[in-house]
Amino acid sequence: MKIDILTVGPVQTNCYIVYNEGNSRALVIDPGDEGKKIREALGDKQPAAVLLTHGHFDHTGGLDAFSDTPIYIHPADDVMLMDAVWSAGSAFGDESPRPAATDYVQEGQKLRLADLDITVMHVPGHTLGSVAYQIGDAxxxxxxxFCRGYGRTDLPGGSMEDLVRSVRRLLKLEKNWMILPGHGDPSTLDAERKYYQ
Ligand SMILES: [Zn+2]
Structure with a gap:
């Protein structure tokens, strides 16, 4: 499995392109901005799906370049694609409309897209519908x-109590998977476990 990382937009959001080498299809995780640049980075590959970790404006700003692609989000964050107050876009001066989601994900769901196996974990706290996607060892x-940190909870739908529960849940996962966050550097579960000890 290959993972390309693009950092896009004013808030430096990590957009991930995930694919098996030799496969003509790829997954796009959080096209936060600069949709055209992300499409170009795909090269000859077709986007099989866009997976959103949550609905904040800085994770969805590039969606308009993916109107031909299935868009997956947790239903609790669907409102963020329609409402710039909920997406925090209003607070940051980005009220441009987003395309609607085409598919919903939920806790424990398993998907197979672009020949990749994906497991969905619902991890509310940063937003009501935040999810983590496990693909292979990522x-x-x-x-x-994040690498040495966790998300803010002061935006609409945020809850510190839920976030602490969700972070603890992730840190208890038995594997040492790579952590690929929405902003900043990658990490690993072992490194983050050590940090919180
Ligand atoms: Zn966010």
Missing amino acids: LFTGDTL
Whole structure:
């Protein structure tokens, strides 16, 4: 499995392109901005799906370049694609409309897209509908768990109590998966476990 990382937009959001080498299809996780640049980075590959870790404006700003692609989000964050107050876009001066989601994900769901096996974990706290996607040995944590940190809870739908529960849940996973967060550097579960000890 290959993972390309693009950092896009004013808030430096990590957009991930995930694919098996030789496969003509790829997954796009959190096209936060600069949709055209992300499409170009795909090269000859077709986007099989866009997976959103949550609905904040800085994770969805590039969606308009993916109107031909299935868009997956947790239903509790669906409102963020329609409402710039909920997406925090209003607070940051980005009220441009987003395309609607086409598919919903939920806790424990398993998907197979672009020949990749994906497991969905619902990890509320940063937003009501935040999810983490596990693909192979990579865990895409959105703004729930960062390298040496965790997401803010002061935006609409945020809850510190839920976030602490979600972060603890991720840190208890038995593997040492790579953590690929919505902003900043990658990490690993072992490194983050050590940090919180
Ligand atoms: Zn966020």
